Amino acid sequence: MRFIKLTNNNPDNYSLDQLFEEYPKAVIYKNSQMPNSQLLANYDVYPLITTPMPDEVMVISEGTPEFKDNEWYQTWITRPYTAKEIAQKQQIQGVETLFQTAAPELSKKRYDICKECDRFISLTTTCKECGCFMIAKTKMTSATCPLDKW
Numbered sequence: 001m002r003f004i005k006l007t008n009n010n011p012d013n014y015s016l017d018q019l020f021e022e023y024p025k026a027v028i029y030k031n032s033q034m035p036n037s038q039l040l041a042n043y044d045v046y047p048l049i050t051t052p053m054p055d056e057v058m059v060i061s062e063g064t065p066e067f068k069d070n071e072w073y074q075t076w077i078t079r080p081y082t083a084k085e086i087a088q089k090q091q092i093q094g095v096e097t098l099f100q101t102a103a104p105e106l107s108k109k110r111y112d113i114c115k116e117c118d119r120f121i122s123l124t125t126t127c128k129e130c131g132c133f134m135i136a137k138t139k140m141t142s143a144t145c146p147l148d149k150w
Contacts, residue, residue: 001034001035001047001048002047002048002050002074003015003016003019003035003040003045003046003047003048004045004046004048004065004072005018005019005043005044005045005046006044006046007044010064011046011064011065011067011072013048014045016028016035019040019043019045022043023043026043027039028040028043028045035047046071046072047071047072048065048072048073048074049071049072049073049074050074051073051074051075051076053076054076054078058078058079058080058081059078059079059080059081059085060076060077060078061076061077062074062075062076062077063075063076063077100140100141100142101139101140101141102138102139102140102141107138107139109150110138110145110150111134111135111138113145113149113150114127114134114138114145114149114150117147117149119147120134127146129146129147130146138150
């Protein structure tokens with residue numbers, strides 16, 4: 001459960017640990033293991049009703065809690081991605097795709113093909129054709145054999 005504390009009528013994120021640091025003898029429990037809202041209010045501390053984060057089609061950040069229906073609610077600030085952010089995101093996704101690993105069976109099958117090839121250097125496990133370390137290359141989903149053997 002999350003909490004806020006009102007300071008000069010401004011809600012700030014707040015924890016029960018902070019409350020007990022500030023008020024070591026604070027009384028916030030009443031017939032329950034959950035903090036009592038009325039007792040918390042004595043310290044200007046209130047439960048924060050969390051709300052689901054919006055879809056990821058926008059840049060999302062947590063906003064200032066909002067008071068409505070006698071409770072404090074978490075809010076979200078959204079804005080569209082800038083062209084620069086979209087380009088960065090696409091670049092990251094491209095790198096992630098580049099380094100995605102293949103299933104172990106596929107990697108083994110590829111490596112077995114390499115070991116039988118006359119361009120394979122078994123001492124260094126590299127390929128004379130492309131210079132790659134084949135143990136690593138055969139595990140990358142986006143990799144291909146320069147001789148089109150796999």
